[in-house]
Amino acid sequence: MPLGWKKLAEVAATGTLPMAASPAQRLRSAAVLTPWSPQEHMKELAIGEALGLTGDLPVTRSEALTLAAVSDARAHIIEKIAGVPLRALSADGLVSVQPTWLYRTDGPVPPWHRMAATLDDWMFYGHSLWAVERGATGQITDAAHVPYDRWDIDAEGNIVFDGKPVPERGVLYLRGPMDGLVNVASRTIRGAVDLEKSTVSKGRTPVPAIILREIEEGSMTQKEVTDYVKAVAEARRSPDGMVMFVPAKIEASFQGEVAADLMIDGRNRAALDIAKHLHLPASAIDATVDKASLTYETKAGTEQTVIDRMTFWSEPLEARLSMDDVVPRGQRVRFDFSPNPADTSTPDTGPYAED
Numbered sequence: 001m002p003l004g005w006k007k008l009a010e011v012a013a014t015g016t017l018p019m020a021a022s023p024a025q026r027l028r029s030a031a032v033l034t035p036w037s038p039q040e041h042m043k044e045l046a047i048g049e050a051l052g053l054t055g056d057l058p059v060t061r062s063e064a065l066t067l068a069a070v071s072d073a074r075a076h077i078i079e080k081i082a083g084v085p086l087r088a089l090s091a092d093g094l095v096s097v098q099p100t101w102l103y104r105t106d107g108p109v110p111p112w113h114r115m116a117a118t119l120d121d122w123m124f125y126g127h128s129l130w131a132v133e134r135g136a137t138g139q140i141t142d143a144a145h146v147p148y149d150r151w152d153i154d155a156e157g158n159i160v161f162d163g164k165p166v167p168e169r170g171v172l173y174l175r176g177p178m179d180g181l182v183n184v185a186s187r188t189i190r191g192a193v194d195l196e197k198s199t200v201s202k203g204r205t206p207v208p209a210i211i212l213r214e215i216e217e218g219s220m221t222q223k224e225v226t227d228y229v230k231a232v233a234e235a236r237r238s239p240d241g242m243v244m245f246v247p248a249k250i251e252a253s254f255q256g257e258v259a260a261d262l263m264i265d266g267r268n269r270a271a272l273d274i275a276k277h278l279h280l281p282a283s284a285i286d287a288t289v290d291k292a293s294l295t296y297e298t299k300a301g302t303e304q305t306v307i308d309r310m311t312f313w314s315e316p317l318e319a320r321l322s323m324d325d326v327v328p329r330g331q332r333v334r335f336d337f338s339p340n341p342a343d344t345s346t347p348d349t350g351p352y353a354e355d
Contacts, residue, residue: 058182058183058186059181059182059185059186059189059190059193060182061124061125061182063189063190063193064124064181064182064185064189066193066196067189067192067193067196067270067274069192069270069271069274069275070181070189070274072284073123073274073275073278073280073284074120074123076280076284077119077123077278077280077310077313078116078119078120080310081115081119081310081313081314081317081335082112082113082115082116082119083112083115084314084335084336084337085102085103085335085336086102086103086111086321086333086334086335086336087102087333087334087335087336088102088327088331088332088333089331089332089333089334090330090331090332091330095331099139099140099141099327100141100142101140101141101142101143102333105142105143105144106133106142107142107144109144109145113145114130114143114144114145117145117147118130118145118174118317119313121148121174121176122174122176122177122178122180122313123176123180123181123278124180124181124182125148125176125180125182125183126175126176126178126179126180126183127173127174127175127176127180128145128146128148128174128176129145129146129148129151129159129171129172129173129174130143130144130145130146130171130172130174131143131144131145131146131170131171132144132169132170132171132172134169137328138169138324138325139324139325139326139327139328140172140325140326140327143172146161146171150162151166151171159171159173172320172325172326174317174320175316175320176313176316177279177312177313177315177316178277178278178279181274181277181278184277185273185274185277188270188273188274188277189274191270192267192270192271192274195266195267195270196267209254210232210236210252210253210254211252211253211254212228212229212232212246212250212251212252213250213251213252213253214249214250214251215248215249215250215251216249219249220249220250228247228250232244279309279312279313280309281309284309314335314337317335318332318333318334318335321333322334
């Protein structure tokens with residue numbers, strides 16, 4: 001039996017922000033194997049890991065969020081859009097009686113969290129889903145975000161919730177402006193994670209790599225070798241790690257040290273790539289562009305650049321929410337980005353064009 005609005009809204013109210021990793025469909029549809037793929041594919045996944053091919057596999061949302069650049073980018077996108085009021089307009093300007101779902105919900109989850117979760121879905125996965133209630137004419141009267149790990153799209157293109165079909169009137173499918181970081185930026189994110197791990201490892205042992213070679217074969221037992229290597233590794237992490245004792249039976253040699261600039265530049269370039277994937281300026285996540293391409297820009301100008309880039313995320317939402325299955329024909333929905341958002345009783349909200 002198809003699931004209705006009340007059941008979906010009940011589930012949506014229990015957890016708005018999607019904390020789980022991508023469900024199987026998004027990755028199966030891209031012909032990519034993951035731990036959430038069907039069991040018959042797990043052997044192929046294990047082989048891929050053994051061959052060192054995991055760099056081409058999608059990352060998870062939680063893995064991506066371990067990077068400060070991704071977390072900061074997410075915060076910027078949500079900060080600039082989630083709290084901006086939505087307004088319904090017609091050819092005459094602001095609609096006198098605004099649809100209530102634009103600024104309130106019937107459940108315990110407020111519109112801010114609904115929008116924040118939708119943007120989160122778009123950023124990581126590329127699409128999102130709302131459970132909606134409709135009036136007699138088919139337009140929305142209430143809406144709630146559906147947790148991303150609870151819904152799917154079957155082979156026929158139908159939306160299912162926990163494996164059960166959902167009536168078309170009960171949901172609103174929201175397609176994002178990009179395919180999501182877990183699908184398009186796997187190598188960038190995984191490379192940045194690996195680089196961060198290397199940086200942490202370098203911090204734990206901030207001296208060149210060392211090779212301990214036995215001078216005379218057989219002069220040490222395997223246990224002696226293991227104990228000595230462990231002792232050296234622990235000693236190098238101590239405040240006096242730059243000094244060590246080498247027995248006569250062992251020869252120590254040191255490898256060249258990786259320049260600190262490589263770590264700094266590598267992490268900065270990874271942050272730049274993440275910003276580009278999300279269509280954000282480098283300044284939004286405190287990344288630095290090449291000096292050769294730097295141009296003078298005031299703080300106000302930088303902030304305006306960030307706001308201007310938000311249309312990449314806001315316009316697809318405005319376009320979808322302006323369709324006839326959301327608001328009556330002749331009406332459109334827009335974010336009110338004005339410094340002092342207009343009261344719903346005022347006749348105009350600025351230079352909007354009729355859809």
